[in-house]
Amino acid sequence: MSIYEDFKEYEAGHDGECSITRLELDEETSAFEEKKVGLYDIDLVYTMMHQHALQCFCLFLDKNPWVKEENSSTSVCLDVGSSTSFVYMMASFVNFLAIDASRVCHHKDHHKFYVDGTQLMFHEGEAQQLPIPNGKMAWVSSLHAIEHFGLGRYRDTIDPLGDIKGIREIHRVLCDGGTFVGAVPILPRGMDKVVFNRSRYYSVDTIKSMLRDAGFDIWHERCLIAPSTLDDGTSTRFPTIATPATYEELFGSGTGVRPDAVYLWVATAQTQETQETEE
Ligand SMILES: C[S@@+](CC[C@H](N)C(=O)[O-])C[C@H]1O[C@@H](n2cnc3c(N)ncnc32)[C@H](O)[C@@H]1O
Secondary structure, eight states: OOHHHHHHHHHHTOOTTSSOOOOOOOTTOGGGSSOOOOOSSHHHHHHHHHHHHHHHHHHHHHHOGGGGGSOGGGOOEEEESOOHHHHHHHTTTSOEEEEESSOOOSSTTOSEEEOTTSSEEEEEOOGGGOSSOTTOEEEEEEESOGGGTTSSTTSOOOOTTHHHHHHHHHHHHEEEEEEEEEEEEBOOTTOOEEETTTEEEBOHHHHHHHHHHHTEEEEEEEEEEOOEEOTTSSOEEOSEEEOHHHHHHHHSTTSOOOOOEEEEEEEEEOOHHHHHHHO
16 A cells, blocks of 8 residues: 555544644655565664673773763763764763764754763764874774775765774774774675675674784674574574674575674774783
């Protein structure tokens, strides 16, 4: 049934008993032409990712209570490529800075603004060139965003090395020992690809080696996997939080099933001196 037929049906029953008497049809909203079916796939992966990151943030705050005492002009917690809902939640605990390439303030001369009555500040900017001094941040999160850096889809500068540069920038702005929580979409080993300008899809091996090359030490990792049905059609797998090894076992070569999934990590930024001492 089209929206017009739905509207007629609704209109026929619309009378003085309804809560609101004024009724109109939005003729221009073609998106509503089709009734949408929502799958519990990528949406659920995002929710799992946000919850996991939030848990990591609470642990981080327990270990670093001084972060809560920083004043509003010196936020030491940053999210790069941000959803408003996630950073708004994070700002319940501390002053939080969110940098994004595609969000602009209504007032076009303002490249940054505080959300009144909160501890949240938005700043327009590109991950490949963060407007932050070296070693300033104690926490950086970047969830489902690195895969887009440099593809131009979100108004940022086209740069095939955008993801590598973005990760290096995050390392540059973190203090020695600072925490980096990130997540990118994944495919099984050997299936990495760039779908321009939608996204890059990494294997866990690829993203891990990019992080290591930038100076990160990964100490927690999980694959967050959307509900999917395996090839035999018999077993339905509900949202899974798995190790990378289990992810490969389930969805690596042979199975043909490629559910939406992300690799989420918690890593520590090490300076070159720390790395050399440890080696
Ligand atoms: C798929 S959304 C993910 C949003 C959010 N992190 C979340 O967890 O829901 C990707 C975000 O990354 C931002 N983005 C893309 N390229 C960027 C870049 N080069 N620098 C900063 N932000 C970027 C986009 O504007 C968009 O808000």
